[in-house]
Amino acid sequence: MQNRFLPVLLALLAGLLSPVAGATGACERLVATGDPEQPPYLWLDPQTPGQMIGASADLLELLAKTLDLKIDLIRSGSRPAAEQHVASGRIDLLLGSFPGGARRESLDFIEPALFVQSVVAWVRRERVFPYGGWSDLYAHQGVIQAGDRFTRGFDPLSATSLPLKEAPTLNEALRMLRRGEVAYLLGERQVVQAAAESLGMLAEVQPLPPLLSEGLYLAVGRDSACNTPELRARLAAGLTELNAAGLAGNLLQRNAARWLAQGLPSPSVVK
Template sequence: MSTTLLCAVVLLPTQVVAAGKCERLVATGSPDAPPYSWRDPQDPRHLVGASVDLFKQVAGELGLKVEVLDSGSRSQALEEVRSGRVDLLIDSPFAVAELTRVDYIHPSLLNNEYVVWTRHDSSLVYDTLSDLREQRGSVSEKARLTPEFSAFAKSQLQLEPAQNLTQAFQRLLLGQVDYVLAGRYAGMAMAQSLGMSNALIARGLPVDRPGLYLALSHNSACNDAWLRGQLAKKLTELPASGVSQAVLQRNVERWKAQVQAPLDAPKQ
């Protein structure tokens, strides 16, 4: 090797050499969690949503090609990532038990704001969480709250578990409970799909803000210090850009349009 060529190799930017190891990431996530992620009706093998859009933006800025696949269910998505068949989970709650299998990239890609939902005509006075202690509430069994808030809710609130958010909102509309704890944006999407948008309202500040993290499999060939560091850097820059809220709102509208489309279709 000539001296000139040797110098050129030595002087190559560290970032270029590091990035060369992984040019493509395969990811997955929840197939039924709008507006964060859901199955693409036009291409059911893939997912769409706010988490997907933001992940693709971050990866694109790093020069990485990405594909976000539908694994069939939330539990199967996690299993695909644990095994290394898929590199990364785009919407993982932080779980200490999973640290032996995945690396969580901090900060979170998004935060899921859980708020108090009531009927529009509700007389419930809600300023602080203490106002809810004597009220009957409901929360989906699929809700991924922080451990700290879950402990508080268990000891201080009267929360009835529902099989899913659909059932919780139906109970609220029927007057069987006084309020529902649900994600602000997930609640918007669900209320729209159930035709309840005019009947339900989100009130007050978030009661909990669990993070939705990128979780990189220990068994992924792409899991190296360069990628983890670059992803963390890009995620740190996201909140100040204001992009996240815009992407969330756009995907709420996207979900609304998808739900509305069959109703608006011309009759044959």
């Protein structure tokens, strides 16, 4: 009797203990999340509750197709919640994150960056002033859209350092620039460009060199069951291929226009 059932028991035990079978099943589909308040990179679609859209979402979809991977993008409620879910391993990928010191302890960031986020001062073409860096802005009155967090999140760009007014909307901030009430408008380059184009002002304004630029990265949680050197290498190769195709600019412009058309609250630059 013992000899009769021993092969069956051994086969069942081998199946239960096989790491290959478990890993394959766990990684047939990856799950990603991100900051739902990061337009034009990522935000909640008001027309489809719970669905996140934006340039990062579009690029993630292209990456999945390029690598023949299944990647689901889900909402986590907030930026801290998204980071915590990925750091704990409950979700595999974090979309559009800055590689801060604390994040590097729980996340593996994939090179190259998804996008490079730039904050610039926009000025009227006929009123360009000498500019060699952020310190040259002290002598001029500027404006931001109310609610933008980058002026309080980055040093030395802070509301207490620079003379900044607040406009209720980005369109109103551009109109203040047009009327000569301010000398510059601080904003994310692609978002301001889309707003200026929608107002027919693109020929009237120009950006100064960026005050700051930060890469927005795709990161894999170190505790994710799918985090392997092979996966990270595939993701890096796919991003390199997409980066070489020069898609970032078009994706950002299209989604900046999409966000503005929806009339949603201010975007933000977040550390």
